[in-house]
Amino acid sequence: MALRKLDLDEARRIAVRAQLLDLPRPSDLLAVARQLTLLQIDPTAAVAPNVDLVLWSRLGSAYRPEQVKQALESDRTLFEHNAMVRPMSDLGLYLAAMTVWPYRESHKAWLAENDTFRRDILARLAASGPLVSRDIPDTSAVSWPSSGWTNNRNVTQMLEFMMMLGEVAITGRRGRQRVWDLAERVHPAGTPVVELAEAQRIREHRRLTSMGITRTTNRGTGMEPGAVGESGEEVTVEGTRGVWRVDPEAIGKPFTGRTALLSPFDRLIHDRVRLAELFGFEYVLEMYKPKAKRRWGFFALPILFHDRLIGKVDAKADHKAGVLRVDAIHEDVPFAAAMREGVEAELHDLATWLRLKIA
Known part of the structure; x- marks a missing residue:
């Protein structure tokens, strides 16, 4: 069967609508986070931090940064993980991946060499409650080797590894500093774990829904991969080569731009x-x-x-x-x-x- 062909205007409008940049503007922060699936954290604040600027672009000046802080730290409707803010309702899509991390042998080796260090951190958090990294002693046996900014930043590196393992989580921030605690005290109890392959399929589908239209494999964002697998429908787009994948529910919808x-x-x-x-x-x-x-x-x-x-x-x-x-x-x-x-x-x-x- 011949693939459906979209004109370029329709393709652009699908992309804009999927990112909630048309009219009417959304009015609910959590609904925006769920549609976008992620808000990338970046420290640059020449105008405003990225999370806030992205939300302002959708919600307008009624949005206040305090809303994200409340959602992360009090309501627990959002969570911060691996340089992204995500809806807490999506947590179950990431828990199975934590059980099989790390994938790199070098990461496995460093964790094994510093198992006592990892246990020290767990014990300290259990006893004292949330801490910033500077309040956690470095008891590493082997320093983290890096040619970049993480070289010898052993506490920070171990905390990030433990986050990926699902042992600790970010419970809030003091200024720009992340506050860490045991994951069991941050993540809602009883969150169902979606099996790894199914979680991957759902994440690919939601990634396509948030983008509207994209290539099967595309450039990701920060720590977020870009692949959408076999989600959606294959189409061609006027004036472009090759095959695209589109959210079929997004085709033919009315569009009011802004x-x-x-x-x-x-x-x-x-x-x-x-x-x-x-x-x-x-x-x-x-x-x-x-x-x-x-x-x-x-x-x-x-x-x-x-x-x-x-x-x-x-x-x-x-x-x-x-x-x-x-x-x-x-x-x-x-x-x-x-x-x-x-x-x-x-x-x-x-x-x-x-x-x-x-x-």
Whole structure:
């Protein structure tokens, strides 16, 4: 049978709707987290931390960062795991993977060499309750070898390994520092464990639902793989080569677009190949480039207008001065009046949310 063919407009609209960037805006934080499946944690806060910026892009200035803190630390409707915030209702999809981790022999060896160290941490948390890493003594027998920032950071590395094993969990944060506790005191008791292969299938299906349309194998986000397996329906897309996978429930739905300013880590744009194929949009996060080599800015925000990506905003939140500095608005296409008005309205909303004035 011939595959269904989607026109490019429809493909883009499926992608935008799946990421909750159309109208009407969602109003419930947890519903957003469930649809997106994850909120990537990144410490960069040139405008705002990624989790908050992604949620603002969907919920608008009614959203407050305190809502995520409450959901993570009090309501336990979200959990933080492996640099992602996820719905607690999805926890069972990750528990089986914890029982077979680690996969690398080097990780297994380091854990075996430091088994006493691991047990020391478990005992200390059991006795004292939640702790930040600096309050946990380093009793390692063998230091963690790395050419990067984790070299000799033995307590932090062991805690992260124990998180992956499901022995400890992040119960909250003190500023940017993670607060650790025994997983049994953070994860809801009696959470059903979904068998590994079934959990993988469900996660692939939900990944496709959150993206709307993607290749079978695509670029992941941070610690999140990008594969969607055999989920959805195979289709072709006008003007592109090869086969795509689409959520069939998303085809043919009505679409009402809006303007949105996106985080550089937003899931709509994270796969640069998909971004170019569907949106014809070029984007590079330039924070790691020397200033003289930047085209768009340190932390430029992509601009979504309905089902098109039309430019970037070079902005920075200066909380000491009380202003949102907008250094440039880069137009990838000449802005029509509606585009310009939409961008101005979003910048005003962003400044209101940040409790700053635009400069």
